[in-house]
Amino acid sequence: MGIGELDREAHVAEATSAGAAPRTLAEALRARGDEGLAALLRARPDLLSPVPNDLTQLATRAGTRGSVVRALERLDRFALQTAEALAVAPDPAPYPVLLALLTGDEGDPEIEAALPGAVALLREQALVWGEDDRLRLVRTARELLSPSPQHPSPTGLGPTVAEATAGMSPGRVQEIIATAGLPPTHDPVSAVAALTELFTDRARMGALLDEASPEALSVLDRLVWGPPYGEVTPNPAPPVQWLRDRGLLLPVSARTMVLPREVALHLRGGRAHRVPEPVAPVVGTARDYRPQVVDSAAAGQAHAALATVEELLKSWDQGGPQVLRAGGMSVRDLKRTAATLDVTEQLAAFWLELCFGAGLLASDGEADERYAPTPAYDDWLDLPPAERWARLVAPWLTATRTAGLVGGADAKGRTLAALGPDLDRAPAPEVRHRVLELLATLPPGAAADPGTLFARMRWERPLRGAAQAAPPRAPQTASGGPDDSTDPASDASLDLRSRLARWTLAEAELLGLTGRGALAGPARALLNLPLAEAATPADHGGRVELSVAAGRAATLLAPLLPEAVDHVLLQADLTAVAPGPLRRPLADALAVLADVESKGGATVYRFTPGSVRRALDSGRSASDLHDFLTAHSRTPVPQPLAYLIDDVARKHGHLRIGAASAYVRCDDDTVLGEILADRRSAALGLRRLAPTVLAAQTDPASLLDGLRAMGYAPAAESAEGDVLVTRADAYRTPARTAPVPVPDGPPAPDTTLLGAAVKAIRAGDRAATAVRKEPAAPATTGGLPRTSAAETLATVQAAALTGSAVWIGYVNAEGAASQRVIAPVRVEGGFVTGYDHTADEVRTYPLHRITGVAELADDQV
């Protein structure tokens, strides 16, 4: 990159002498209004933490690699293409040059219309600065986007002629010049310039290529859209030789040739990208439904979602599965949960994460750690259905945990467990929001065509998905991401963003945010808030806003949900049908008295001796049950059902079993004889104590089970001889808070913070610029120059850029102060490396030992 560096230095030097135009990014920022600064800080909130002291520091920070990568990731495809084009354009590039790179020689009205917006966006984000006649991409962005053999450019362009010939012998260059038919010159620089000029001249280049053989042209064809590198043998075929002789291919190493950028651009008709995409793809409509159909379908699904969550947590009422030592649920428990809910494991994971995200379930934190519903679940149960729905949907929207990953493997090949660690994906809330927003752009009732929706999502953040494919906790991989994303091959596999978008569509349907693929009314209400605030729940303002929106959505949903019924239909085949969702106390009571056979809009219950016994066990008497059924049945209680209850009740409690001594007593001594005579009772270790009492060796619970297995219906008895009532206690965790989303990067600043920050930076900047002239005075007096740390850094960085020498004050490890004149070459990691004119060698100084720095007058070098 040596020549490019020289090139840039020349331009910078030129710019320095130009005067009025901004010399550096800092100056460009300084020239902005407060609004412009606020816009920058809003778009790149990472620049705000901590708030920079002044504009120089802000500009420095805006040029750091991490920040630039983050900003590039947030660009849409066209802005990114614009930046990529700038990276292969001369620096600085006038606007027409940039336009030509994007449109090619033919021109394209769409691009012409879109480009000013893209440039303005890049400028706002401080990725590009300078006036239209000299647009500059910040150096880090240029390094990230410009081509090098290690990572080919997304444009597929190779290095320029000047860069590619940098290491070539002058004699070789002369040969090329001669073969290309250019007048000979002995100066290598002018030779390269002449060659460049030839390659950029469309007419002369056309004439040159007219002489090429078809084979030679097909070689060029293969390289023109990149990658521009090709392997050659030491004695290449004649067509390659022909191209090499004329400099149309230049050697990179003994076996590799490259197509110079100018030649490729000529062959491409001047275009940097094969397919510029100036306009966002439109989200298409797959099918139109009546909005009522959509709303009712969505409401049906919302109702189903509530039922599923309730069913899930009810099944964990006595305590859920164990927490794995590494966190999360075991695969077996997930399978079991899936079977309970009668859904796939993937879906079961979704419902689990939904409950977890809403704070309805958590680990109980005991030594033997298990999952269980939280106290918040009990509160949740008492809410009206629409409210319950809102409490599920609002956390889902902002959660960074993504259920879709469950079952996949992390970077180390370990399976990601449901409710386990490493499920947070920072882009998730933004993607969810954006998908729903895009759905909202369609007219009510229109179901989006997923293909176009995903295309739009990809267009909006082309780099983001690939960059975040690895978990955010592995920063190395994450920061390495953009480089990978420039590899066109990685686009083929589905990136995280697309997967997130897919999951969002599926999950929105499950939650009843969409019905039949179209956004439902309540979901529209939920979305009625700016994205930035929703994405940062830590920000208090956003939270209130979201809960208000969720409340509005719930109000809209409430009338659409099926109304709860307070009766059932009893039938002679011992079933009861609740023709709609049952009111809670009724549903709970019935769930004890009968087994659920089928769920959905209605519920079908079946009465069995077992279920009736369960009800009797829970302390209700036969007459209670009769009254209950009569009160809640629309139809007369069928005789077989009444008989079933009486029959079970008659036997129920006939046998009594003591807990303390484990005994069986029964007024009917034949029964005891019967039990004793039964061979199956042997395991229970029974012994007749009295005609009506048996003692057992086993504990009362096994005794109960054993006798029940033998077909009896014994009741447990307390020490006082009363029947023990077995009613299930609900198991809960201690009070738990829901997991807080882990957003990517710092929160978006609000207006007040932005204003304050801008003011602070301005003030700091004024102070910094005010003292700026002072170091000049001590420089002449021979004392140590003193400047602030930020000033020092900025100055040595500028010097490194321009290659100029500076005068520094330096304190060595022993505390001895000295003055030195150095030409900084590299500034990194708190060290400045440069040629020390005083010592006449290259040295490295720690920045914190430099007391100050001053520029030299030109005659001092």
Added chain:
Amino acid sequence: MNGPLIVQSDKTLLLEVDHELAEACRRAIAPFAELERAPEHIHTYRVTPLGLWNARAAGHDAEQVVDALVEYSRYPVPHALLVDIAETMARYGRLTLSKHPTHGLVLTTTDRPVLEEILRSRKVQPLVGERIDPDTVVVHPSERGQIKQTLLKLGWPAEDLAGYVDGEAHRIDLAEDGWSLRPYQKQAVDGFWHGGSGVVVLPCGAGKTLVGAGAMAQAKATTLILVTNTVSARQWKHELVKRTSLTEDEIGEYSGTRKEIRPVTIATYQVLTTKRKGIYPHLELFDSRDWGLIVYDEVHLLPAPVFKFTADLQARRRLGLTATLVREDGRESDVFSLIGPKRFDAPWKEIEAQGYIAPADCVEVRVNLTDSERLAYATAEAEEKYRFCATTATKRKVTEALVKKFAGQQILVIGQYIDQLDELGEHLDAPVIKGETSNKERERLFDAFRNGEINVLVVSKVANFSIDLPEATVAIQVSGTFGSRQEEAQRLGRVLRPKADGHQAHFYSVVARDTIDQDFAAHRQRFLAEQGYAYRIVDADELMES
């Protein structure tokens, strides 16, 4: 939003029968949903892939199915279910079986990957021959049934366009003098004929023989009729002679005693499945004539070897007749895939409401075991337990009381255990028909019973099926084949023939309380309870007192 139908997430449909739109809704969902239960208030239908494919075969498309659900549903229909229905139905017709002018039977596809997928299956490979072109493969003609069954199991049902052979023509007409087919019988015949092959489900006593006769009159071809036993075969013959233009000479009986092959031949399952030296010598009956129609009576009893052979008869029209398509071995779907889909199904209570079968009062009588019996029951071996409680002496007393109560009416006492039946016969002074009773003796006794010479008949399970005893009004069941649902229904069927005086039929099931007899009884009653027969339960003591 106020329809009669509730769509459940497990793909059952609940139909509220008292709703004003219930009838319209029933008609709309009948083509694709199976009626599973029909108790008094809410009927349960089930949507199965088989039902959806049958609907496709009958010319309905997914849009119609979805519309029917959405139109009548009270609550929004889950989207996943609608998608699933559309996807399931779209699987039908990707493969077709048809006749190729030069290659014979071929399997063609409109979707090449499907053909690739099924050809890779190890079960399909032996059934197909050479690949004619990328979309067509030859099928061995004898494997037509087998491949259909296999493809169905793989989830890619083939549309069978290869048609039927007409068989040897033989003139058969219904002799409708003074009677005519009932409307539902006519519907059943039409439904069957339109569909080509299939199963007709009608309650016991609703006249399935006439549906068979109607189908024969449509086919006008030589017919093979498969029945459960010889008595039943004679009844078929008798009925056919009476109701059709066929004469005695045209109808042959192929049973243990006689081996006649005539234009209409009635064979028993038993003789077909007689195995000698490892082969079934009588199965060649299927090939002995160019049959135009094969009728399977009581198709739910179809024995496994006949299953296998039926698979090879796919080019002939097949009619299955049954009252209770429940098999405790769960092979209902084999019946559907080999004989054909259900073409007609009428809930029992509906036929009863039309007056074609007698209303029945079903009662479960619970008897208590005596103390000594209880002790003995508790110590009995597991396999002896049912026999012990089912044959308790108390049952005999209850049966005697019941016989006394209905004195003068025609009473059947039905049981499982011969000892018990012999004892009952002795006490009731009634003849006993059991396995060892000769056919001649059986017919004599049945005739005497029909004529009223005998009032009480004690029968074993040989009389479970197809015994036509129109005047029986009371059936007392003392024991049965464990928890068999269809046996219970068939036994009720013995008394369901409409009575001359419009009398109600009585069905008593005597059950020992607190034993597995009671558990089995509960299971046995399930089919009838689901058909809307509400059992009353009475205590034996109450009954004896009254």
